[in-house]
Amino acid sequence: MMNNSKALNKIPLEEVSYQMPTHTLSLCLSLSLFWWINSNYSNPLLLSLGAASILLVLYIAHRMDVIDHESQPVHLSLKMSGYLLWLTKEIIVSNISVVKHIWLGNSSISPTLVTIDASQRTDLGKVIYANSITLTPGTVTVDLVGDRMTIHSLLKENIDTLKAGEMDRRVTELENRC
Amino acid sequence: MNLLLEIGSGLCLLLGCFLCLSGGVGILRFPDFFTRMHAVGVTDTLGAGMILIGLMLQNPAGLVLLKLMMILLFTLFINPTASHALAKAALRNNLQPVLDESSNQGGDKPSKL
Numbered sequence: 306m307m308n309n310s311k312a313l314n315k316i317p318l319e320e321v322s323y324q325m326p327t328h329t330l331s332l333c334l335s336l337s338l339f340w341w342i343n344s345n346y347s348n349p350l351l352l353s354l355g356a357a358s359i360l361l362v363l364y365i366a367h368r369m370d371v372i373d374h375e376s377q378p379v380h381l382s383l384k385m386s387g388y389l390l391w392l393t394k395e396i397i398v399s400n401i402s403v404v405k406h407i408w409l410g411n412s413s414i415s416p417t418l419v420t421i422d423a424s425q426r427t428d429l430g431k432v433i434y435a436n437s438i439t440l441t442p443g444t445v446t447v448d449l450v451g452d453r454m455t456i457h458s459l460l461k462e463n464i465d466t467l468k469a470g471e472m473d474r475r476v477t478e479l480e481n482r483c
Numbered sequence: 484m485n486l487l488l489e490i491g492s493g494l495c496l497l498l499g500c501f502l503c504l505s506g507g508v509g510i511l512r513f514p515d516f517f518t519r520m521h522a523v524g525v526t527d528t529l530g531a532g533m534i535l536i537g538l539m540l541q542n543p544a545g546l547v548l549l550k551l552m553m554i555l556l557f558t559l560f561i562n563p564t565a566s567h568a569l570a571k572a573a574l575r576n577n578l579q580p581v582l583d584e585s586s587n588q589g590g591d592k593p594s595k596l
Contacts, residue, residue: 342546407513418582445517446570447574
């Protein structure tokens, strides 16, 4: 939350007034979609209740000052799909390896704890990178201080793969294309 | 077509069950907290994903599909955050991970806060 307000301060005023409607609109749309998927009733009473709760949430979020490019990364959503496909492939590959080592037993694993560097500039980029690492079975981001990430991994090879830096490069690319 | 969906759904569910079972076995088998967390990762991602995809194939036309996709999306967003919080809490409270001997040479010590 503190970072959010700092990031907001850096953005020039006219940019804030330009950005806010897009983010509010995207939050409003996603909330409406959420309500519709979950209720799927179209009688006026429930629809108006939905509209009222969406407005309430929008008002609270606005007062909390959390509607910005970090909570509503609309600029990322379109460019995300390529990265998500690649991440899905990575998840499947590492799932197979972890399951293999579960059945092979304790002697086949080599738990490692190392610190690696992240090359992302923004907080959002770092969070995407750290979460991608955690989402891939076999590696967990334990700590993130500045640019240094502490990673615990089940196998030494996982760390070598991370250090080769393909995931890092892809997240940085994703971040730069925004 | 219906039969094909049925078979696909069954296969996905079976694979999902196997992955969840493997995750469970991993929790029992691995030596310490951190390695057990990796076993949970299997259940979290592909295990839950496969079961949800299997359920999606059961009813590919209805609103249930959207709800299941939403569950999958939220699982994938929330699980890494929860795992990270758990691991960080464990390390902060001085739970030292069991490390592989060959890789445990200076420099790789956990960063203390």
